[in-house]
Amino acid sequence: MAIEKFSKDHEWIRVEGDIATIGITVHAQDQLGDVVFVEVPEVGRKVAADEAVAVVESVKAASDVYSPVTGEVIETNGGLSATPGLVNEDAEGKAWFFKVRLSNPAELDALMDRAGYDAFVKDS
Amino acid sequence: MAMNTQGRPTAPGTTSSTEIQTYTGNRGLDHEEPLIFEIGDTGRTGVDLPDQPKAQSRLGGLERGAEIGLPGLTEPETMRHYVRLSRKNYAIDSGLYPLGSCTMKHNPRLNEKMARLPGIGDIHPLQPQSTVQGAIQLMERLAHYLMELTGMPAVALSPKAGAHGELCGMLAIKAAHEAKGSKRDVVLVPDSAHGTNPATAAFMGYRVKSIPAMADGTVSAEAVRAAIGPDVAAIMLTNPNTCGLFEREIVEIAKVVHEAGAYFYCDGANFNAIVGKVRPGDLGVDAMHINLHKTFSTPHGGGGPGAGPVVLSAALAPYAPLPFIRKDGDKLALVEDAGAAGDAKPFGRLTAFHGQMGMYVRALTYMLSHGTDGMRQASEDAVLSANYVRANLKDLMSQPFGGPTGDRPCMHEVLFDDAWLKDTGVTTLDFAKAMIDEGYHPMTMYFPLVVHGAMLIEPTESESKQSLDQFIGTLRFLANEARLGNDKTRFKEAPMLAPRRRLDETRAAREPRLRWRPATPKVAAE
Numbered sequence A: 001m002a003i004e005k006f007s008k009d010h011e012w013i014r015v016e017g018d019i020a021t022i023g024i025t026v027h028a029q030d031q032l033g034d035v036v037f038v039e040v041p042e043v044g045r046k047v048a049a050d051e052a053v054a055v056v057e058s059v060k061a062a063s064d065v066y067s068p069v070t071g072e073v074i075e076t077n078g079g080l081s082a083t084p085g086l087v088n089e090d091a092e093g094k095a096w097f098f099k100v101r102l103s104n105p106a107e108l109d110a111l112m113d114r115a116g117y118d119a120f121v122k123d124s
Numbered sequence B: 001m002a003m004n005t006q007g008r009p010t011a012p013g014t015t016s017s018t019e020i021q022t023y024t025g026n027r028g029l030d031h032e033e034p035l036i037f038e039i040g041d042t043g044r045t046g047v048d049l050p051d052q053p054k055a056q057s058r059l060g061g062l063e064r065g066a067e068i069g070l071p072g073l074t075e076p077e078t079m080r081h082y083v084r085l086s087r088k089n090y091a092i093d094s095g096l097y098p099l100g101s102c103t104m105k106h107n108p109r110l111n112e113k114m115a116r117l118p119g120i121g122d123i124h125p126l127q128p129q130s131t132v133q134g135a136i137q138l139m140e141r142l143a144h145y146l147m148e149l150t151g152m153p154a155v156a157l158s159p160k161a162g163a164h165g166e167l168c169g170m171l172a173i174k175a176a177h178e179a180k181g182s183k184r185d186v187v188l189v190p191d192s193a194h195g196t197n198p199a200t201a202a203f204m205g206y207r208v209k210s211i212p213a214m215a216d217g218t219v220s221a222e223a224v225r226a227a228i229g230p231d232v233a234a235i236m237l238t239n240p241n242t243c244g245l246f247e248r249e250i251v252e253i254a255k256v257v258h259e260a261g262a263y264f265y266c267d268g269a270n271f272n273a274i275v276g277k278v279r280p281g282d283l284g285v286d287a288m289h290i291n292l293h294k295t296f297s298t299p300h301g302g303g304g305p306g307a308g309p310v311v312l313s314a315a316l317a318p319y320a321p322l323p324f325i326r327k328d329g330d331k332l333a334l335v336e337d338a339g340a341a342g343d344a345k346p347f348g349r350l351t352a353f354h355g356q357m358g359m360y361v362r363a364l365t366y367m368l369s370h371g372t373d374g375m376r377q378a379s380e381d382a383v384l385s386a387n388y389v390r391a392n393l394k395d396l397m398s399q400p401f402g403g404p405t406g407d408r409p410c411m412h413e414v415l416f417d418d419a420w421l422k423d424t425g426v427t428t429l430d431f432a433k434a435m436i437d438e439g440y441h442p443m444t445m446y447f448p449l450v451v452h453g454a455m456l457i458e459p460t461e462s463e464s465k466q467s468l469d470q471f472i473g474t475l476r477f478l479a480n481e482a483r484l485g486n487d488k489t490r491f492k493e494a495p496m497l498a499p500r501r502r503l504d505e506t507r508a509a510r511e512p513r514l515r516w517r518p519a520t521p522k523v524a525a526e
Helices: A026-032 A105-110 A114-123 B075-087 B109-115 B133-150 B162-179 B196-203 B221-227 B250-259 B268-273 B357-393 B428-437 B465-484 B505-510
Strands: A003-006 A011-016 A019-024 A035-039 A051-058 A062-067 A071-076 A098-102 B154-156 B186-190 B207-211 B232-238 B263-267 B287-289 B310-312 B324-328 B331-335 B414-416 B455-457
Touching (some): A003 A114, A011 A105, A019 A026, B133 B154, B133 B331, B162 B232, B162 B263, B196 B232, B232 B250, B268 B287, B357 B414, B428 B465
Antiparallel strands (some): A011 A019, A051 A062, A071 A098
8 A cells, every 4th residue: 555645845745666656735735726837847857855846836826846755756747737727626636746766765754644744734 | 146047957966876887888987998909900090101112122032921910090099098098007196005015105206307307318328428427427426325325335226126136136146156266056035035035046046045034023043044054155135024024133144144155135125114224234234236116216016117226245346247337537437348347347237228217317316305314204204104004903903923912013014914814704815805996006915925814014104194094994994894794795706896806817827818819800810
């Protein structure tokens, strides 16, 4: 079963084997409002943990999306740029942003599980 | 006694509140103005030009074959179109303009009179310098006062806006680092900064590192010390900041920055709060832009071009861009050429010519007509106005940094958040839109980003007490309505009385239509 983790910057990450799928949380899209633009990274890009690698823009604000883990981008959800509204409809499902091949799985330990993230959102 | 024999009614008739639909779409004398392309006709023209014999083309077959479809209008049609559009504009000349961090102050008509003097209005930037000595002297005077007011030894006049000034200051900082062979790639920016600060740093290839503010809305020297390192080129700080608060640890922050070998860029957008009170040079600032169009009353917000001169510290002065003014005996020269710069090492130039002459004239007029005491009083009055608004609204609207009783003084602008709107169903956006129906331009909303549902109000010193009281009365009325919740339509449907209702910003962003096309194409090809 996939491991599901969350970052303080409101990204979700689902890991199967050494492949991590990353997107923004339902809470994040709710805070952003209607998403009107998404930019995903290029395949092959090496990313460091906490590096800004994608962009999500709503009517209200433009935000960076960070990679919670170090690795190489192996696939991106190219369709998002044409249908940015998908982020509002299915943030933690079809609207994933990019997939990374993990180079340091130990980084996952520093991230929150769902219960931890829910508590984090409630407190903030 | 003369009787009213014409049968002219002397009392208004009974009115009905139902909105009537007019044949024209006009609302009384408020015209529903179409686009100019929808009025014009390619077959019509406002001028009678003689027929030209067909000239021989030298474009090698690249000539445009079809009509280009420019609208033809008569002169009265053209006049009416633009006059009608201008009547839909909201300007500081038509009402209070409370946009925070924008300093929408009155542009005195004396400024306009001076800018139109023939010796100033009719000169050309390509004239020989010997024929425009007066204009260069005027620039030199303005430069002198800007240096005097900021306590800085140099100024670059040419930047044409605040963000352009940021670029100028940061280019000087980059040049200074390069001259020392120092490779630094990080710029520190507090999270309450103007959005243009991180944008400028990123545009120049720097990595932006954000510094969180303290719970009281200001930046601590401690946080800067924690973030600084040998890779940091500069910090970009706004003071007073966009929460309307004076950064009290600024001197200590400057010390931390300088000890690390970095430079201190101060965003001068809010200089109007401190003119004649504080000199940024005394605080340890290395570069700061001054928005002449804010602090020194030259028009902006659709009313005219900006001007963002940058004052520089002694460390950065050698890198100031071309052109700059040099005294040559009793003559003044604009140095336009790096080869003639002498010891100076200009990083380049930012503008084709020397900047916005018209704005220099207006700003200098403002300075001379106000005097030192007048400029100081303008700052005091701007701060007083903001605090008057704050004190009169604090019982109804919540302040994020107002302290436990909401009595913490602000500088030139007062910041509210949307905590007081919680559970009312009314958002900051709804509240701002409702202000339009009351005849006010909304305040800055959802900025600064660090505050939820921010409403940032900067009344400036231009408003009389009567004007402020009416504004406060309006906000109090709306705030009470929002709290009572009896009539949500007033907020949710607003604006109801503007020429256009609320725009669908999402659709505008997702499906932008950037070009008008006729319903039935009149034009064969482009």
